[in-house]
Amino acid sequence: DIQMTQSPSSLSASVGDRVVISCRASQSLTIYLNWFQQKPGKAPRLLIYDASGVQSGVPSRFSGSGSGTDFTLTISSVQPEDFATYYCQQTYSIPWTFGQGTKVEIK
Amino acid sequence: QVQLVQSGAEVKKPGASVKVSCKASGYTFTTYDVNWVRQAPGQGPEWMGWMNPNNGRTGYAQKFDGRVTMTRNTSITTAYMELSSLRSDDTAVYYCARAFTPRRFDPWGQGTLVTVSS
Numbered sequence: 001d002i003q004m005t006q007s008p009s010s011l012s013a014s015v016g017d018r019v020v021i022s023c024r025a026s027q028s029l030t031i032y033l034n035w036f037q038q039k040p041g042k043a044p045r046l047l048i049y050d051a052s053g054v055q056s057g058v059p060s061r062f063s064g065s066g067s068g069t070d071f072t073l074t075i076s077s078v079q080p081e082d083f084a085t086y087y088c089q090q091t092y093s094i095p096w097t098f099g100q101g102t103k104v105e106i107k
Numbered sequence: 108q109v110q111l112v113q114s115g116a117e118v119k120k121p122g123a124s125v126k127v128s129c130k131a132s133g134y135t136f137t138t139y140d141v142n143w144v145r146q147a148p149g150q151g152p153e154w155m156g157w158m159n160p161n162n163g164r165t166g167y168a169q170k171f172d173g174r175v176t177m178t179r180n181t182s183i184t185t186a187y188m189e190l191s192s193l194r195s196d197d198t199a200v201y202y203c204a205r206a207f208t209p210r211r212f213d214p215w216g217q218g219t220l221v222t223v224s225s
Contacts, residue, residue, distance in 0.1 A: 032210060034210070034211070034212075036152075042217075042218075043202055043204075043214075043215035043216065043217060043218055044152060044202075044212075044215060045215075046211065046212060046213040049210070049211045050210070055211075055213060087151055087152060089152070089212075091209075091210035091211075094166065094168075095154050095168040095169070095170070096154040097154065098151040098152045098153070098154070099151055100150070100151045101151050
């Protein structure tokens with residue numbers, strides 16, 4: 001199975017800060033990497049697909065980049081509603097696997 | 108709007124089985140695969156498998172093969188996930204998710220908490 005490692009595991013940010021979350025895969029994914037946002041007690045919400053595609057309805061402050069084994073999710077100016085846990089997911093090969101998450105907290 | 112609504116929380120004893128339902132609305136049920144994902148407390152999500160509602164084909168993660176069964180009833184646009192021989196480490200929130208494309212899960216159901224405890 002492909003292992004997904006996210007960093008950092010948590011971070012503190014102020015409203016308006018630029019936030020960058022990293023995800024590394026144990027083998028090349030080409031571009032098959034998704035990002036999800038999850039708030040407490042809620043289901044994950046798809047933000048980014050295929051490394052850089054923005055899902056319909058997702059604010060433009062969210063962007064994704066990367067290919068191969070290294071990927072990033074960037075929030076250009078973090079808003080109060082963005083404080084949540086973020087997960088990467090590889091969809092290169094079954095079984096699809098997820099990272100362990102990055103919790104974004106208010107400073 | 109596209110929506111997946113899951114059945115309510117369950118409490119089961121070790122060794123028992125649980126069957127979770129996922130009612131789809133707002134789209135043609137047989138057009139998109141349904142995936143199941145679980146999330147143990149404080150952990151990242153874990154993919155369990157997929158089902159094609161049109162023909163009933165399934166694919167399971169090796170970890171669950173032999174214990175999980177995914178089925179559907181097209182007349183009521185509902186998918187099901189049954190997990191048998193439950194253990195305490197099966198305690199988790201179980202989600203269904205539509206595969207908008209095979210690699211894009213959207214939307215997800217609200218989740219069903221399954222607690223396994225003696």
